[in-house]
Amino acid sequence: MNHDAIGVFDSGLGGLTAVKALNEILPNENIIFFGDTARVPYGTRSRQTILRYTREDIAFLRRHPVKMIIAACGTVSSMLGTNSPVEDIPFTGVVWPAAQKASEVTENGKIGVIGTPATIQSSSYENALHTINKNIDVTAMSCPLLVHLVEYGYTSRDNKITRLAAEEYLTPIRNAGVDTLIMGCTHYPIIKEIIADIMGDNVTLLSAGEEAAKYAKSCLEKQDLLTDRTEPGHNIYYVSDSVSSFRENAKNFLQDAAHGQVFSSRI
Ligand code: DGL
Numbered sequence: 618m619n620h621d622a623i624g625v626f627d628s629g630l631g632g633l634t635a636v637k638a639l640n641e642i643l644p645n646e647n648i649i650f651f652g653d654t655a656r657v658p659y660g661t662r663s664r665q666t667i668l669r670y671t672r673e674d675i676a677f678l679r680r681h682p683v684k685m686i687i688a689a690c691g692t693v694s695s696m697l698g699t700n701s702p703v704e705d706i707p708f709t710g711v712v713w714p715a716a717q718k719a720s721e722v723t724e725n726g727k728i729g730v731i732g733t734p735a736t737i738q739s740s741s742y743e744n745a746l747h748t749i750n751k752n753i754d755v756t757a758m759s760c761p762l763l764v765h766l767v768e769y770g771y772t773s774r775d776n777k778i779t780r781l782a783a784e785e786y787l788t789p790i791r792n793a794g795v796d797t798l799i800m801g802c803t804h805y806p807i808i809k810e811i812i813a814d815i816m817g818d819n820v821t822l823l824s825a826g827e828e829a830a831k832y833a834k835s836c837l838e839k840q841d842l843l844t845d846r847t848e849p850g851h852n853i854y855y856v857s858d859s860v861s862s863f864r865e866n867a868k869n870f871l872q873d874a875a876h877g878q879v880f881s882s883r884i
Contacts, residue, residue, distance in 0.1 A: 618841060618842070618843065618844065618845050619684045619842040619843075619844065620647075620844045620846065621647075621682040621683055621684040622646070622647035622648055622649045622681065622682065622683050622684070622853075623639060623643070623646055623647070623648050623649070623683065623684065623685050623686075623687065623833065623837075624648075624649050624650075624651070624678035624679075624681065624683035624685065624686045624687070625639070625648060625649070625650045625651070625686075625687045625689050626650070626651040626652070626653070626674040626675070626677075626678055626686070626687075626688060626689065626690070626693075627650075627651075627652055627653070627688075627689045627690040627693075627803055628652070628653050628656065628657040628658055628659035628660070628670070628690050628692060628693070629652050629653065629654050629657030629658065629764070629768055629804070630652050630654070630657075630768065630804070630863070630866055630867060630869075630870050631689065631690065631764070631767070631802060631803030631804035631805075631807075631826065631870070632650065632652060632687075632689030632690060632803050632826060633650065633652070633689075633826075633867060633870035633871055633875075634689070634803050634804075634806045634807070634824055634826035634827060634870060635687055635689035635711070635803060635826035635827065635829050635830045636648055636650050636689070636852060636870075636871070637870065637871050637872070638824075638826060638827040638830035638831070639830045639833065639834075640850075640852070642830060642831065642834050643830075643833075643834055643837075643843070643850070644849055644850060645844055645846045645847065645848065645849060645850050646843070646844055646850040647844075647850045647851050647852070647853075648850065648851075648852045648853070649678060649681050649683060649852075649853050649855070650852065650853070650854045650855065651674055651677050651678055651855045651856070651857075651882075651884075652854070652855070652856045652857070652863065653670060653674055653856075653857045653884070654856045654857055654858035654859070654862070654863060655856075655857035655858040656670060656857065657764070657768060658692075658733065658764045658765065658768075659690065659692045659693065659733070659735065660691075660692040660732070660733020660734055660735045660736060660761070660764060660802065661733070661734055661735070661761060662735065664696050664735070664739075667692060667693060667696045667735060668696050668697075670693075671688070671693045671696065671697065671702065672702065673884050674693075674884065675702055675703065676884070677855070677882070677884040679703075683706065684706055684707075684837070684842050685706055685707040685708065685709075685833060685836065685837060685842065686702075686703055686706065686707075686708045686709075687708075687709055687710075687711075687829055687830070687833055688702075688708070688709070688710040688711065689711060689803050689826050689829060690710075690711070690802075690803055691711055691712065691732045691733065691736045691741075691801045691802040691803060691825055692732070692733045692735045692736050692802065693710065694710025694711045694712045694741065694825075695710075695712060695732070695735060695736040695739040695741035695742075696735065696739065697710055698739075698741065698744075707833075707836050707837070707840060707842070709829055709832050709833055709836065710829065711801075711803060711825035711826060711828065711829040712741045712742055712745050712801070712825070713745055713832070714825070714828035714829045714831065714832035715742070715799045715801065715823055715824075715825040715828040715829070716742055716745035716746045716749060716799070717745075717749065717828070717832075718823055718828045718831075719746065719797050719799050719823055720746060720749045720750055720753060722797055722821050722823070723753070723796055723797040723821075724796055725794070725795075725796045726750075726752060726753050726754055727753075727754045727756070727793060727794050727795040727796060727797075728746060728753055728754070728755055728756075728795055728796075728797045728798070728799065729755075729756050729757070729758070729787075729790035729791075729793065729795035729797070729798040729799065729816075729820075730742040730743065730746075730755060730756070730757040730758070730798070730799045730801045731757075731758050731759075731760050731763075731786060731787070731790070731798065731799070731800060731801055731802065731805060732757070732759065732760070732801035732802045733759065733760070733761065733764060733802050734759045734761050736759075736801055736802060737757050737758065737759035738759070740757070742755070742757065742799055742801050743755045743757055754793075756789065756790050756793040756795055758786050758787070758789060758790055759786075760782075760783075760786040760802070760805075762782045763779075763782060763783070763786070763802070763804065763805060763808070764802060764804045766778065766779045766782060766808070767779075767804040767805070767807050767808060767869075768804070768866065770865075770866060770869060772807050772808050772869050774810040774811060774814070776811070779808055779811055780811050780814075780815075783808065783811050783812060783815055784815055787812065787815045787816060788815070790816075791815065791816055791817065791820075795820060796819060796820055796821065797820065797821045797823065798812070798816055798820050798821070798822050798823065799823050799825060800812065800822060800823060800824055800825060801825050802825070803824075803825055803826040805824075806822075806824040806826065806827070807869055807870055809822060809824075851877055852875070852876065852877035853877055853878050853879075853880070854867070854875055854877060854878070854879040854880070855879075855880050855881075855882045856879065856880075856881055856882070857881070857882065857883065857884055858881065859881065860879045860880070860881045863875070863879055864879060
């Protein structure tokens, strides 16, 4: 048993999709979230830069008592591959948990993946899926505009700009006949309604952040690291840019106001 917090980080606010899931499935755990809002997006940057930012994000979280770290970012997880950046506490990214779930739910063996340019260029999801089952047919698409649209709050179902961009990216995947789509960037579930409209009812949409949260729960359970507190846990949020814009945008991701303290912090 361990009462320390679960540390979660992302380039921006997308990782809040994992925080929301953690709050639902582990309501007594404390969460410390870091969103590198001053440097988002990561997904259009070089591997070296993303890995440097990743080291800095993890070092920031480790200044706090955390018992596990979740890289709630498809881009960071893709750059790390199967390497864990921490040795003394459990760690997960989002790629493997999402790939595992997708391989379980697909019926026709055709899986779509959408992600940032860095994620798709790395073939991380494809590699993970093919390690699990080499016969899975993967159609992957880089969606460079979607993180920007989501961070700017262009997220409502009737937003014409976001819908147009999503149609452009998703049409080839829909035409490939996939029955499962991994939203491989943690920002994308915020526009799930638009994505679902385009993909149709028969396609299962998987949130990479949510799958990582479920994986974290089973990992903490197995290692006997869950808290036995009975009172609700607290979230503390740190961002590298403005607190007020975090509070405004976080509502979109958490589907509620960000309950908990929010600090702006240099890393
Ligand atoms: N949430 C990040 C991801 O999952 C956004 C990427 C970015 O910063 O470009 O990939």
